[in-house]
Amino acid sequence: MPCHMMAQVKMAEERSADESAAGTLPGLGQARLFQLTKPPSIEALQSVCSRKTRPEDYPLAESIQDGIPIYRLAPYDTTNTEQRAALQDELYRVLLDGPGVFVTKALFADHDVVDRVSRVFDAIIAQEAQAKTRKNGDHFAGEGTNDRIWNALEKHGVADPASFLEYYSNRYLGLIANAWLGPGYRITAQVNNVRPGAKAQVCHRDYHLGFMSAQQCAQLPRTIHVASQFLTLQGAVAHMDMPAASGPTRLLPYSQTLAAGYLAYRRPEFADYFQRHHVALPLEKGDGLFFNPALFHAAGENQAAADRMANLLQISSAFGKPMEAVDTLPLVDSCWHRLLTLFKQRGGASEEVGALVAAMAEGYPFPTNLDRNAPTGDKMAPESEQDVLWDCLRAGLVKEAAMERLESHRRRAARHQ
Known part of the structure; x- marks a missing residue:
């Protein structure tokens, strides 16, 4: 490696070590990776943990x-x-x-x-x-x-x-x-x-x-x-x-x-x-x-x-992969009647019903099969499972019809039929 490139690498390593020690979120710097051989100092942790909560x-x-x-x-x-x-x-x-x-x-x-x-x-x-x-x-x-x-x-x-x-x-x-x-x-x-x-x-x-x-x-x-x-x-x-x-x-x-x-x-x-x-x-x-x-x-x-x-x-987050896979269909099969009753009792899309829909179904429509599950109207994204549940609640569908809507949505979104 030419001398000038070796010097540049050394400078980058030193900068990386300094930024690791700084330990601040904005301090991501120009070095792409943290180095296993150059961990942050214990003083860096002491510095961030010495702050007082006022x-x-x-x-x-x-x-x-x-x-x-x-x-x-x-x-x-x-x-x-x-x-x-x-x-x-x-x-x-x-x-x-x-x-x-x-x-x-x-x-x-x-x-x-x-x-x-x-x-x-x-x-x-x-x-x-x-x-x-x-x-x-x-x-x-x-x-x-x-x-x-x-x-x-x-x-x-x-x-x-x-x-x-x-x-x-x-x-x-x-x-x-x-x-x-x-x-x-x-x-x-x-x-x-x-x-x-x-x-x-x-x-x-x-x-x-x-x-x-x-x-x-x-x-x-x-x-x-x-x-x-x-x-x-x-x-x-x-x-x-x-x-x-x-x-x-x-x-x-x-x-x-x-x-x-x-x-x-x-x-x-x-x-x-x-x-x-x-x-x-x-x-x-x-x-x-x-x-x-x-x-x-x-x-x-x-x-x-x-x-x-x-x-x-x-x-x-909707943009992350959860650690566990939760299957919406068994939850809807078990809970639909009570969920629909609560929806009617609360006069529609209350925050309580919203919390339950969020707990039961996926709120993000991707990944999907855009050949079969394309966006409709002026929307940029297709329906999510939560969108389907809300539609079923507003329509007052019985459990069997709501399950069929969800299963149809899954078939459209699947990679292969």
Whole structure:
């Protein structure tokens, strides 16, 4: 290699190391990749995590605890459009370049609903254990320490449509998801019941890049490292009280702003920093916890005498690929009559019905087969599953007719007939 090119490469490597250390989201620089051999310094993480959360920056929060804003949600019907928009703006700032995590007290204020859903989860866990279809391990902890329900959203809707509609018609779920992801988001859910004695997870970041090896992450451009966090919102609903001894989620506020964090969190010095500086907030039944997927976090050790059950919500942007595949047809088959009844009772397209349609069906029409499923009229895109559901609701179709409309839509959108 000519000397002048070697000098340019060296300068680029030095610039890359400096920008990695800076750890700021805008600092993507001219070097395309983060280098495994030149990780950010621990001082870079210390710098971003040394920030203080000021109450004046989050005036809608009821309090700030361990740097995390705590929101006590007013009954939804007592708020107006402007107040909801202001709350969404504030939650967006928290997730983007603020602490990266917030708590919503009494997200599910009706504990009877939470308890009924918990009983549905218990029944599914027992059924899968008996059928030996369940895998006990999770992505960041050992096997045998917890009970998991994968694709809990679909299984819940099929098993008990009444409680499913009450649970996922929660309008605050839609408000929070829209604040970070916009419309067309896709909810998936995974129940995690952590038994007494279960050890803590290792520090990690979440899906997408959190499910790749360091070597795989190093092949992705820096822009993708940052973009990954905008494709997903992580949430958890406490299905029982979670005192400190039960090991609620450990969190490192502001760590999502470390641009090279998907490479950094795996390194021993960063894991050690997390162990020494993380915080964890106890939760009460019905509380919600939401965070940026790039936040350094880990479930804690359950040192209590009781289980710790949460419904983990992984909400995906319309433009991302969800971790799990949710089949709309079984949900519509199970829930249609109740959904149509609610639609009529609420006088049409209420926010409750909208939250349910968003939970049950795909809101983005692509990928599709444009030969058979072309846009109509002056539209730039064909119908999505959610569009089809709304049409069926407005037409007052019986379940069989609604199912046929959805199946016809799928046949048109399929790659091959």
